[in-house]
Amino acid sequence: MLTIKKTKQDYITDTIIYFILILLAVTTLIPLFNILAVSLSDSAKATAGLVTVYPLGFNMTTYTTIFKDHAILTAIGVSFKRVVLALIVDMVLVVLAAYPLSRSSKVFPFRGVYMWIVVGTMLFGPSMIPMFFTVKDLHLLGTIWALVLPGAVGQFYVILMINYFRSIPMELEESASIDGASPWRRLLQIYLPLSKPIVATIALFVVVNNWNAYYDGLIYSINTDDYPLQTYIQQLVVNLDMSIRDVDQVKSLLTVSNRSLTAAKLVITMVPILLIYPFMQKYFISGIMIGSVKE
Amino acid sequence: MKRTLKAGVSTSLLVALMLSAACSNSNNQGNEESPKNSTANNAAATATAAPAEKPDPYSKMPELVEFTTGNTVSTEVNMPAGESFENNDVQKWFEENLNVKPKLAWTTSDQNFAFEQKVNLLIAANTIPDVLTINVEPNGLNILSKLVKAGMVEDLTQVYSDYASPYLKESMKLGGDDVFDPVTFDGKLYAIPSLSDIETAIPVVWTRKDWLDQAGLQEPQTLDDVETALKAFKAMGKSGQLPTQQNIYNSDTASFDFVFGAYNSYPGQWIKGEDGSIVYGSIQPQVKDALARLAKWYSEGLVAKDFMMNDSNKAVEAVAKGSAGIFDGSWWAPWYPLPDSVKNDHNAVWQDTVLNGEDGIAHARGYGKIRSFVVIKKGFKHPEAIMKVLNVAQDANAKKLDWYNKLTFEAGGKYTDAKMGLLPVSISAKDPHEISNRYKDIMAVLNGEKDVSTAEPETQAQVKTIQTYQAAADPFADMALWSGANNFYVGAAGLAKNPVQQTLPAFIGTTDLMQKKKTALDDLEKQTFLEIITGKKTVDDFDSFVTKWKSMGGDEITAEVNTIASK
Structure with a gap:
């Protein structure tokens, strides 16, 4: 193996680059450590803004409170259910939409029309009220499907998938079809096994987006028990600054203005994504690069 | 189809009226057997004295009346196991004594206007529940006029005059003659309002008494005293800055409301002008004086250089930490942010007052008289049942009902820490003072x-x-x-x-023109005010702001507001 000798200048450049990268990493990590430290601190110290990256008045009461809290446990349950269902439904629909659309218009007449329909919905999304009516008339309000189905076919994912399928040599499919493989078999036994990186990438997108979505939870729920975790969390980030009309209102706001408790809840929402990210990351980078190049 | 429905409703209403009138005698006796409920007794007594057909505000409904409603739920709800809004001792009381039972159609969080969003969606979808309580903030009156225009809510004029309890009516009168104006359309009452504690709006100046004593100062009475105190605190090694935030007015904590109040100015409020017409507070000459004062404070360093970056939570950190000894707040500051201050420093002694203004009078801003209101869906069969619940709710909220106090207010009560309103539908009318x-x-x-x-x-x-x-x-x-x-x-x-x-707003709510043009005007205003305070513009630029504000649609909005208010 050939080794290139580093010159003095190279070392300097490297040092500068590492320095900048470390700085970037630190600026990303400090807020996370701050939240973690606040969650483990005494709430009076937290409100006073005294907590930096290590806890003051260390205690774990916030976490014990959370695990006795019915509302957040329900919300976690809703979120998990949503992510699992979305993962299954979205992947099936995206693959089934992308495979035919990735064929040429000789094999798939009017492919261009279908493609425009997909791209068109990307450009002109529906606004809130019509979406609400649709979901309501389908009797999905308050069900988990109201969160899963409206976003089940991500156009962006379909296009990524199409491009990836197109990057697989046509000859593979031709030889398979000469051997008598049906389109289903070609998709399931040739295309999908070759597309693991893009499948993993899209799966990660689906999981992260579904985990992080909060607004649909607010609109399509019937009871607060239907709130997914992020909707629940969004309701905790309160500004005690509205026009308060009586003391009871203050008291009810106060219970959520406990900064330590809110921080602990934020930490808990971060955990699942932090856990899956390292395993998916290698696919993530390779998948999105390959999928984005169009021949 | 619609016609038959209407006919059905009015017949059943009639039947209900007759039935409840017929039952009122026997019910009076029932009430007298429970001496705990003193108000019910009084009311029952007046009802007996009245002619026989007089409807009774507290009598039991002949049949079970169920109604659907929507509610907010705090994330910190703490109900005894197995109990809920629909199933608890308070609801049981209403079922047994009034034969009325709520059904929760939906719930939302009580934060970030989730409830208002839901109501707006449901109005668009025409599926509101039978009974709704809507807050005036941020745009409740707008929602109400939408509901009335769409014919979705019941006219409550007759129900209120027949079924509201004497105590409720008396309490409403405390709010003044015009208290029903915002919820009255074409002379018809479409909602039963709850009154604001208007004094909650008064900006007070909180100071650390222990530090003032140390510095040999009295509690500040004027803006000059506040300056003196800030400088004295700085000399003592504390923060010589006033905790302030980006919302410079109409904010409960850490705003400049007390400064504007001292100059008898009310930015952001529609107020009665000198000629009796309604004018916008932000463009009055008094605001200019207040801004001049603030610009002076900013240049002298009495206000943080980057105050416009803070929200109120950030601004009060200095209070909680024990570096700031003076801040603008509300009378309820002992709930927030003072607990954190005394927890961190047990020696902190706080006191508050309303400053005397430049003219020697303690001026303060106000709220609209109405805080929230209850509407009943058009076609709901027994609006009088809801009125009866509201009568009891009014008594309960005035802490007149022993059984209710024991359950929900007294230490150790079953629902004292439930953090959930348990009345099926609630209302509160108290003296504004x-x-x-x-x-x-x-x-x-x-x-x-x-x-x-x-x-x-x-x-x-x-x-x-x-x-x-x-x-x-x-x-x-x-x-x-x-x-x-x-x-x-x-x-x-x-x-x-x-x-x-106190100067109360002469007009509240949002008009059509405001929806189109007010955002741009508000942006212009906020930018100008901040630039004047931070010294980027001179105080005299306020005059050109006023001209611009008027020409950008401000005059049209003012005219619209006056037309609506004079109706």
Whole structure:
């Protein structure tokens, strides 16, 4: 193996680059450590803004409170259910939409029309009220499907998938079809096994987006028990600054203005994504690069 | 189809009226058997004295009346196991005594206007529940006019005059003659309002008494005193800056409201002008004087250089940390942010007052008189049943009902910490000056000028809290008790020190033109005010702002507001 000798200048450049990268990493990590430290601190110290990256008045009461809290446990349950269902439904629909659309218009007449329909919905999304009516008339309000189905076919994912399928040599499919493989078999036994990186990438997108979505939870729920975790969390980030009309209102706001408790809840929402990210990351980078190049 | 429905509704209404009138006699006897419920007794007595067909505000409905409603739920709800809004002792009381039962159609969080969003969606979808309680903030009156225009809510004029209890009617009168105006359309009453504690809007100046004593200063009375105190605190090694935030006015905590108030100016409020017409507060010449003062403070460093980057949570960090000894807040500051301050420093002693303005009078901003209101869906068969619930709710909220106090207010009560409103539908009408009057009443009892047993139930309850606190071995062990006791004992005291002259808004709500043009005007205003305070513009630029504001649609909006208000 050939080794290139580093010159003095190279070392300097490297040092500068590492320095900048470390700085970037630190600026990303400090807020996370701050939240973690606040969650483990005494709430009076937290409100006073005294907590930096290590806890003051260390205690774990916030976490014990959370695990006795019915509302957040329900919300976690809703979120998990949503992510699992979305993962299954979205992947099936995206693959089934992308495979035919990735064929040429000789094999798939009017492919261009279908493609425009997909791209068109990307450009002109529906606004809130019509979406609400649709979901309501389908009797999905308050069900988990109201969160899963409206976003089940991500156009962006379909296009990524199409491009990836197109990057697989046509000859593979031709030889398979000469051997008598049906389109289903070609998709399931040739295309999908070759597309693991893009499948993993899209799966990660689906999981992260579904985990992080909060607004649909607010609109399509019937009871607060239907709130997914992020909707629940969004309701905790309160500004005690509205026009308060009586003391009871203050008291009810106060219970959520406990900064330590809110921080602990934020930490808990971060955990699942932090856990899956390292395993998916290698696919993530390779998948999105390959999928984005169009021949 | 519609016609038959209407006919059906009015027939059943008639039947209900007749039935409840017929039952009123037997029910009176039922009420007398429960001596606990003194109001019900009084009301029942008046009802008996009245002609026989007079509807009874407290009688039991002949048949079970179920109604659907939507509700907010706090994330911190703490109900006893197995119980809920639909199933608890308070609801049972209503079912047994009034034969009325709520059904929750949906719930939302109580934060970030989730409820208002839901209501707007449901109006668009035409599926509102039978009974709804809507807050005036942020745009409740707008929602109400939408509901009325769409014919979705019931006219309550007759129901209110027939079925509202004498106590409720009396309490509403305390709000003044115009209290029903915002919920009345073409002479018809479409909603039953809850009244604001308008004194809650008064900006008070909180100061650390222990530091002032150390510096040999008295509690500040004027803006000049505030400057002196800030400079003295700085000399003592504390923060010489006023905790302030980006919302410079109409904000409860850490705004400049007290400065604007001192100049008798009310930015952001529609107020009565000198000629009697309604004018916009932000463009009045008094605002210019207030801005000049703020610009001076900013240049002298009495206000943080980057205050426009802070929200109120950030601004009060200095209070909690124990570096700031003076801030603008509300009378309820013993709930927020003071508990954190005394937890971090047990020696902190806070006091509050309303500053005397430049003309020697303590001026303050106000709220609209109505805080929220209850509407009933068009076609709901028994609006009088809801009115009866509201009668009881009014008594309950005035702490007149022993059974309700025991369950929900007194220490150790089954639902005292439930953090959930348990009344099927609620309303509250109190004297708008409830807080300072209550304070005087409480102090009279504490000073021994008045006997506890003769005091009103609310006073008794508050006195009990203060005495429990004073008897506690460690005053900081239970911070909720600390806040509860000090709220009146210390906080409300500030409202009673100087006689306050409050300016209430002459108009509340959003008009059509406002929806189109007000955002741009507000942006212009905010930018101009901030630039004047930070010295990027001179104070005289205020005049060109006024001209621009008027030409950008401000004049049209003002005319529209005056037309609506004169109707």
